Amino acid sequence: MARLTNxxxxxxxxxxxxxxxxxVMAKMLAMILAQHGWMAILGSVLPGLLLVWIxxxxxxNSSRPFPGMLEEHLGPVLGKIIGFVYIWxxxxxxxxxxxxxxxxxxxxxxxxxxxxILLIFIILPAFYALRTGLEATARVVELIVLTAYPLAMLxxxxxxxxxxxxxxxxxxxxxxxxxLGNGVWLVSSYISLMVVVLTLGPFCHQPRLLWRWMLAVxxxxxxxxxxxxxxxxxxxxxxLTSIQTFPIFNIARATDVANFIHNIEIIMVSVVMPGxxxxxxxxxxxxxxxxxxxxxxxxxxxxxxxxxxxxGVSAVLLVPNIHFLYIMLQQIFPWIFIILFAILPAFMxxxxxxxxxxxxxxxxxxxxAPPK
Amino acid sequence: MRRGILLGMIMLLVLSSxxxxxxxxxLDETVAVTGFGLDVDKGQKVISVQIASPSGKxxxxxxxxxxxxxxxxxxxxxxxxxxxxxxxxxxxxxxxLSTSIILSEALARDDLRLMMDFVSRNRFIRPNMMMFLTLGxxxxxxxxxxxxxxEYSSLALVKMMQGQESQxxxxxxxxxxxxxxxxxxxxxxxxxxxVQIVEMDGEKVLQLQGVAVFLGHNMVGSxxxxxxxxxxxxxxxENRGGLITVNLSGDRESGPLGExxxxxxxxSRARSTPRLNADGSMVISVDIxxxxxxxxxxxxxxxxxxxxxxxxxxxxSQAIKEDALACIHKAQLLKSDIFGxxxxxxxxxxxxxxxxxxxxxxxxxxxxxxxxxxxxxxRTYLIEEAMQIRN
Numbered sequence: 125m126a127r128l129t130n131x132x133x134x135x136x137x138x139x140x141x142x143x144x145x146x147x148v149m150a151k152m153l154a155m156i157l158a159q160h161g162w163m164a165i166l167g168s169v170l171p172g173l174l175l176v177w178i179x180x181x182x183x184x185n186s187s188r189p190f191p192g193m194l195e196e197h198l199g200p201v202l203g204k205i206i207g208f209v210y211i212w213x214x215x216x217x218x219x220x221x222x223x224x225x226x227x228x229x230x231x232x233x234x235x236x237x238x239x240x241i242l243l244i245f246i247i248l249p250a251f252y253a254l255r256t257g258l259e260a261t262a263r264v265v266e267l268i269v270l271t272a273y274p275l276a277m278l279x280x281x282x283x284x285x286x287x288x289x290x291x292x293x294x295x296x297x298x299x300x301x302x303x304l305g306n307g308v309w310l311v312s313s314y315i316s317l318m319v320v321v322l323t324l325g326p327f328c329h330q331p332r333l334l335w336r337w338m339l340a341v342x343x344x345x346x347x348x349x350x351x352x353x354x355x356x357x358x359x360x361x362x363x364l365t366s367i368q369t370f371p372i373f374n375i376a377r378a379t380d381v382a383n384f385i386h387n388i389e390i391i392m393v394s395v396v397m398p399g400x401x402x403x404x405x406x407x408x409x410x411x412x413x414x415x416x417x418x419x420x421x422x423x424x425x426x427x428x429x430x431x432x433x434x435x436g437v438s439a440v441l442l443v444p445n446i447h448f449l450y451i452m453l454q455q456i457f458p459w460i461f462i463i464l465f466a467i468l469p470a471f472m473x474x475x476x477x478x479x480x481x482x483x484x485x486x487x488x489x490x491x492x493a494p495p496k
Numbered sequence: 497m498r499r500g501i502l503l504g505m506i507m508l509l510v511l512s513s514x515x516x517x518x519x520x521x522x523l524d525e526t527v528a529v530t531g532f533g534l535d536v537d538k539g540q541k542v543i544s545v546q547i548a549s550p551s552g553k554x555x556x557x558x559x560x561x562x563x564x565x566x567x568x569x570x571x572x573x574x575x576x577x578x579x580x581x582x583x584x585x586x587x588x589x590x591x592x593l594s595t596s597i598i599l600s601e602a603l604a605r606d607d608l609r610l611m612m613d614f615v616s617r618n619r620f621i622r623p624n625m626m627m628f629l630t631l632g633x634x635x636x637x638x639x640x641x642x643x644x645x646x647e648y649s650s651l652a653l654v655k656m657m658q659g660q661e662s663q664x665x666x667x668x669x670x671x672x673x674x675x676x677x678x679x680x681x682x683x684x685x686x687x688x689x690x691v692q693i694v695e696m697d698g699e700k701v702l703q704l705q706g707v708a709v710f711l712g713h714n715m716v717g718s719x720x721x722x723x724x725x726x727x728x729x730x731x732x733x734e735n736r737g738g739l740i741t742v743n744l745s746g747d748r749e750s751g752p753l754g755e756x757x758x759x760x761x762x763x764s765r766a767r768s769t770p771r772l773n774a775d776g777s778m779v780i781s782v783d784i785x786x787x788x789x790x791x792x793x794x795x796x797x798x799x800x801x802x803x804x805x806x807x808x809x810x811x812x813s814q815a816i817k818e819d820a821l822a823c824i825h826k827a828q829l830l831k832s833d834i835f836g837x838x839x840x841x842x843x844x845x846x847x848x849x850x851x852x853x854x855x856x857x858x859x860x861x862x863x864x865x866x867x868x869x870x871x872x873x874x875r876t877y878l879i880e881e882a883m884q885i886r887n
Contacts, residue, residue, distance in 0.1 A: 232619055248509065252502070286733075287674055294843035360673075363680040378623040378673050386624065387592075 128327045130337050132262040135269035136324060137341040139402035140317050144221070145349045146276060147228055147372060147396060149311070150356040152454050154366035157307045159292060160299040161353045161362070164307025165346060171312040171466075172342050178469050179318060180335045183325045185476045190322030192417045197476055206468070207418040213464045214411040215431065215438075217317065218404055220457060222246060222439040225400040227446050232373045233393055243436045246397075250405040254412065254428045258327065261405050268398040276395045277348060282385065283355045283375035292361050293354070313458035315345065316465035323410045369446060408435070527587040531650020532578075533635020534611050535600035540570040541610065542600075543577040544636040545589055546650050564648060566639045574614040591620035596650045597672060598628045598635040599688065604708055604715035608679070616676055623673035626654050629708040629715070631692040641693055641700050649702060653691060656704060665738020665761060666725045667704055679710075682853060683838025686710050687727070690718060711832040711857060719826055726823030729784055729816055729869075730835055734765045739791060740819075742811040748818070757799065758792035759812045762874065766820075770841050772848075777864065780837055782824075784816055784869040790876045798881050809871050816869040824865050831857040 128136075153161030186193035191210050195203030225246060226239050234242075253261040318338065325334050356371035359378070365371045376392035379385065412424035412431060421427070443449045528548040535542040547565040567585055571577040581589065603611060615621050630638050643652035657669045667689045678686035690706045707719040707727060719727060728735055738761040743751030764786035771779045790808065793799055799808060827834050838856045842849035852859050 235619075244509070248506065252506070255502075287671070287677070291840075291843055295846040298846040361677050361681045363682075364677055367680070374623065377619075380624050387622075 127259070127329060128262050128324065129329055130333060132266050133321070133324060133328050133334070134337045134341055135266045136262060136402070136406055137318055137321055137338065138269055138273065138344055139265060139399055140320050140406055141315065141341060141345040142273070142348050143396070143399035143403045144224065144317070145311070145314050145345075146352050146399070147224060147370060148450075148453055149314070149349055150353045150365055150371045151368060152310060152450070153307055153353050154357065154362045154371070155454075156310070157299060157303050158362035158366070159294070159357055160296075160304065161307065161357065162293070162350055163299070163304060164311050165350050165353060167304060167308035168311035168315060169346065171308065172315045172346070173339075174470075175312070175315055175318060175466055176335065176338045176342055178466075178473055179321050179325075180338060181473055182322055182469055182476070183331060183334060185480065186326075189324075189326040189413075189417070190319070191414045193322065194472075197472055197479065204418055207414060210464065211411055211414045211418060213460060214407050214414055215435070216457070216460065217407040218411060218431075218435050219438045219442055220452070221400055221404045221407065222435060223443045223449060224453070225396065226439060227443070227449055228370055228373070228396065229393065231369050231446065232389065239440060240436070243439055246400065246404065247432050247436055249401055250408055251428060251432050253401075253405045254409055255425055258324075258409060261409060265402045265406070268402050272395045272398050273344075273348070275391070276399070277351060279376055279379070279388065279392055279395065280351050280355050280372070282379040282381055282388070283359050285359070285378065285380060288358050289361075290358050292358050309462070310454065310458050311349070312466065313461040315342070316461045318342075319465040319469065320406055320410050322469070323413060324406075521588050521590075525587055526590050527585075528593040529589045529591050530648040531594050531596040531598060531639065531653070532591070533598035533600065533630070533639060534574060534603055534614075535635055536603045536606050537570060541572065541574045541577055542568060542570040542636075543574050543581075544568040544598075544634075544639055545578070545581060546639040546648055547589065548593075548648060550587065564640055564642070566636055568636050573610065575618070591618070592622055594621070594625060594650070595654050596626045596628060597621075598630060598638055598650070598653075598691070600630050600634050601632070601708070601715065604629055604688070604710070606714070608710070608713045612676065612679060615672060621672070623671065623676070625672045626657060627670045627672055627675050627688045628653055628657075629688040629690045631690040631705055631708075631718070633693050637693060638691060638702060641702050643702060653702065656702070657689065660704060662737035663739075665728060665735065666721055667707065668728050668731065678836075681839055683833060683840070683842050683849070683856060684836035685712075685832040685834050687719070687834050689724075709827065709830050709832045709834055711830065716832055717826070717830040719823060722819055723823040723826045726819035726821070727827075727834065729764055729786070729820050730766045730768075730782065730823060732766060732768065732836075734763055735761070736763050737761070738764075740812060740815050742808070742815050744795060744797070744807075744811070746811070748815055754794050756794045757790065757808060757811075759788055759808070759871070759873075760791040761786050761788040761871075763787060764816075768835065768837060768840060770837065770844060772845075778841075779864045779866055781866045782820065782868070784820060784867065786812075786816060786869070787872040787874050788812075789874055793882055796882050796884060800876055800880050805873050809873055812871040812873075813869040816871060817867050820867050820869065821865075824867070828861045828863065828865075831861045833857070833860045837863070 153164055157164055182193060186196055188196050191207035194207050198206065222243060226242055229242060230237060230239065253264060321338060325331055328334060352372060356365040356375055359375060360371065368374050373389060373392060376389040379388050408431065412427040415427050416424040443452060527550050530546045530548050533544040545567045547567060549563065567581050569577045569580040571580055597615060639649050641649050643649045646652035646655060657667065660666060661669060670688050675686045675688065678684045688708045689704055690708050691702055692705045693700050694703045706721060707724045708715050709717050709719060739758055740761060741756055741758050742748060744755035744757060745751035764784060766782055766784045768780055768782045771781055773779060790799065833856065838860065
């Protein structure tokens with residue numbers, strides 16, 4: 125069985141959580157909450173902590189990695205049926221990452237490039253990483269996080285030029301509560317991508333210490349997403365942020381540090397690209413691994429080839445245009461994520477608790493009963 | 497075997513990328529755009545592009561002149577007009593190297609919407625480009641004016657703007673990013689510095705002259721030099737540089753020349769605060785704080801006395817207040833909130849703003865404004881007293 129160090133798992137979780145919101149959360153929250161977008165991130169602290177606790181509870185009270193733990197707690201039939209649904213849910217995240225990056229790249233950098241060529245260039249390294257194994261993938265992700273995450277934050281910081289106006293975040297506390305709820309729901313749905321910990325956590329050296337790493341990841345996610353949401357607003361204002369396709373990219377386009385550092389958007393692309401590779405490789409692994417568990421296969425690697433073709437084709441077919449992509453990102457994917465990655469695991473908590481309670485009762489009855 | 501096939505496939509893919517980026521353009525097939533202008537003519541959208549000479553500066557040392565090349569095309573849209581240039585020009589213009597956007601007055605007075613869409617959607621148009629508006633002429637004519645020692649007028653305009661900001665301090669540079677931000681934000685209207693062609697010793701030269709004021713999608717008027725100076729004093733950001741002339745007689749416009757004193761402004765900053773009166777009316781109170789140096793005096797009177805320095809400070813404060821008020825009155829006349837007071841009210845009093853927003857231009861025009869200016873003299877440079885001729 126492959127083994128991951130805690131820091132590797134930390135890096136894996138950080139990319140799964142941070143990459144997508146880094147690209148699109150500023151626009152989506154500006155559309156919902158205008159200058160109060162950052163409040164939705166703060167509002168998601170409690171749901172986020174609850175998710176961390178749910179995932180940790182499931183991990184420490186299960187002997188098999190997800191989705192095997194579904195069979196363990198819900199029985200083989202129901203477990204396999206739900207596990208089958210999860211294969212497609214994880215696969216959807218793979219496709220979403222591909223589509224999002226393809227649109228990011230084709231909107232901003234090379235609009236004339238055929239999407240198929242671009243997809244091949246993204247899928248191929250991930251394909252090779254998966255064929256090599258989880259440990260190699262984890263090592264690559266570790267390097268990517270250590271190099272690209274600080275650079276991504278630095279690029280955002282460069283966006284704070286002379287035209288930055290912090291008063292664009294005002295007025296505070298003058299917002300629609302329903303919009304705030306919508307924003308919190310949206311952010312929480314992307315936090316639920318941490319669900320991969322249920323599959324990868326058991327591969328970890330010290331699963332009992334996972335809660336610390338999960339909390340650290342959540343903290344880092346809050347920090348990076350807050351920065352990615354606030355900086356476009358103070359740089360452009362909420363109206364302009366909400367109408368730009370990728371406000372973060374425009375931050376890089378407008379960056380001009382002392383008339384010396386400018387035209388750095390290509391660095392932004394080179395930071396996002398390995399991030400997308402990471403989230404793609406991780407969710408792709410989880411998809412194949414889930415299929416292996418559900419169908420009782422010996423190795424997940426035989427699924428990498430067919431799923432690669434499926435992912436490429438689905439990415440071309442799933443989203444006809446960027447407008448529909450944002451509808452998916454804002455209205456369709458969050459529902460899927462919340463139901464499958466948050467509500468269903470949350471539902472398993474009382475199931476496990478009741479099972480444990482029953483087991484404890486029967487154990488105590490056995491002890492109390494006189495020996496025959 | 498399988499690893500070999502996989503490796504072979506990867507090698508093949510890597511080989512395919514050796515030719516460079518997907519939609520690369522060779523250097524000798526391109527030409528740099530130094531600036532471009534947008535205009536309207538009988539409903540048609542006109543684009544003029546100033547092209548940097550592909551062969552560089554001709555032989556003949558520093559006196560050699562580069563022939564300015566300006567390409568103009570018109571179509572129903574700006575993007576279409578820009579692409580039509582390729583029908584008669586052999587090289588691909590590289591738009592991302594452009595430093596300035598020059599708009600015509602006709603376009604600004606007509607409708608900015610299509611122009612704003614063009615410059616915001618196009619990924620080659622950089623947000624840091626500086627914006628100018630032509631006064632009484634077309635962008636094409638402005639781009640054709642020779643601006644020695646600069647080879648290209650679009651670049652010269654940018655340098656003129658940057659140079660005057662620290663020296664005279666009359667006009668503020670406006671980037672596309674700033675303009676776009678103000679264009680879409682409620683409660684603040686954008687401005688663009690104007691440029692005109694004037695004759696000097698029989699030669700056509702470019703001159704910065706006034707600031708164009710917008711309201712919604714159109715230009716509604718212009719600020720004079722004095723009002724533009726006032727605008728610069730009224731922005732909340734710290735300003736550095738600039739000169740202001742006062743007259744010891746108290747009459748700045750027609751006082752005796754021998755009593756003129758030029759004061760330098762090292763830095764200035766304005767703080768605007770909305771104040772609600774008990775009767776529901778609103779007053780905007782503006783506090784301008786500036787400090788600077790005595791820069792030039794034509795009088796032989798010793799101004800570096802305690803009493804005279806206080807007098808000079810008062811005169812300069814009064815002059816700053818006058819210029820600021822001149823700008824405010826003009827903006828109110830044009831109903832254009834170029835100071836962003838509406839935006840400020842929306843942040844400080846959101847409930848009140850909800851009531852005012854729909855009719856803000858009219859409300860802004862009737863706003864009561866109180867301006868206070870405080871100028872402090874810091875230094876007098878290399879001499880302390882005026883030069884006296886002794887017989």
